[in-house]
Amino acid sequence: MDLKKLLDIKYPIIQGGMAHIANGEFAGAVSSAGGLGIIGSGGMDSNSLRENIRALRKITDKPFGVNLMMLRPDIDKLVKVVLEEDVNIITVGAGSYEKYADDFENKKIKVLQLISSPIQIKRYEALEPFAFIAEGLEAGGHIGQMTTMTLIPQAIAQTKRPVIAAGGIASGREIFAAEVLGASGVQIGTGFLFTKECPIHENYKNKLLKSNSSKVTVIGNINGIPMRVLKNKMTREYQRLERNNSLLELENFTIGRLRKAVVEGDVENGSVMTGLSIGSFNSVISVKEYIEKLMSEYREIKDEYKNKK
Ligand SMILES: Cc1cc2nc3c(=O)[nH]c(=O)nc-3n(C[C@H](O)[C@H](O)[C@H](O)COP(=O)(O)O)c2cc1C
Known part of the structure; x- marks a missing residue:
């Protein structure tokens, strides 16, 4: 290479x-x-x-x-x-x-x-x-x-x-x-x-370690900015809003979510971004x-x- x-x-x-x-x-x-x-x-x-x-x-x-x-x-x-x-x-x-x-x-x-x-x-x-x-x-x-x-x-x-x-x-x-x-x-x-x-919060690392590729989902397809993350409370709520098609609500919903998971260690309400290779x-x-x-x-x-x- x-x-x-x-x-x-x-x-x-x-x-x-x-x-x-x-x-x-x-x-x-x-x-x-x-x-x-x-x-x-x-x-x-x-x-x-x-x-x-x-x-x-x-x-x-x-x-x-x-x-x-x-x-x-x-x-x-x-x-x-x-x-x-x-x-x-x-x-x-x-x-x-x-x-x-x-x-x-x-x-x-x-x-x-x-x-x-x-x-x-x-x-x-x-x-x-x-x-x-x-x-x-x-x-x-x-x-x-x-x-x-x-x-x-x-x-x-x-x-x-x-x-x-x-x-x-x-x-x-x-x-x-x-x-x-x-x-x-x-x-x-x-x-x-x-x-x-x-330097991710230890909750983020532990959550990744306990997960595998079947725990991974994609949110944001509906507003054209898809994002691959771990399934959690936040993704379930997001997917409920997606079904209801509230674009503005969706946009407001994601603000600050990655920081919440990475810095605060809130892996339920934060965006726990990960790829499908997680299972390796x-x-x-x-x-x-x-x-x-x-x-x-x-x-x-x-x-x-x-x-x-
Ligand atoms: C937690 C996380 C945050 C990311 N943030 C960015 C970013 O800010 N800018 C960017 O260009 N790519 C970002 N990416 C994509 C990576 O730079 C990289 O291209 C991608 O992770 C490669 O695929 P993999 O996750 O399967 O290894 C991010 C990926 C992850 C997992």
Whole structure:
């Protein structure tokens, strides 16, 4: 997988920039371990983003990135921080970065554009991003309509730029599968929730450990912003509102829910985002152990297939 060379990292693994979760310390642990740590700016204001970037740089001098959601009302301020702090890599979702494309190019920032359907590639190709992160609906958090298996080859057919696979990747076996599909590397979110350094409330971690993929559901289909989460009191109430079709109520209902679960540890009323790979995990290990496990499984399975020939 050529992502290692492209981003000057040891392993072709990106940690998803998760809102309210991926702070500088956590992303720093991922970068130190040879992956690409991403600070999730979702839930941070510009001061807090700057502090987190500086905190990460105290931990490691390895490459890292920042995740920016372009529809944020204060996106101008967050972009300013990224430019002033000389961040080299950004992952971009929820809207277009057209307004800042020249600034990013002048600073030689590598933009990794998130997509969930091949059609979006046409939309963003003109901005000349460095690569695309194609995320299938197996992922935790906000999702699209295509599976990783169908999305990756169709995305690759649309572009000459590197395509990084995300959604449902939890072990070395799936990394190898992503390589076979043509991906240059992988992005993982759910798997990193099961690490010691991941700063989610212990109630969140324990709830994940006790659950499996049959406990996972999707809410938000009706208002066009589907989100994959664990079933709980909140999702039952949300699905009741969905049946009653009260769009405004639905929108108000979700505000602050991820923070409630991640920070306050309220896993009944909060949004416990997780992907379908949840069933692959039953313990919490360090970021370094997880990344090394992923890579040794990947090498093992790759050798197994080579020997079968
Ligand atoms: C709890 C959680 C929060 C997330 N928040 C964000 C976010 O703020 N921005 C973003 O671009 N992606 C976000 N994602 C998606 C991840 O960055 C990543 O692409 C995804 O988790 C990959 O799929 P997986 O969960 O199957 O590993 C989030 C995912 C999870 C599980």
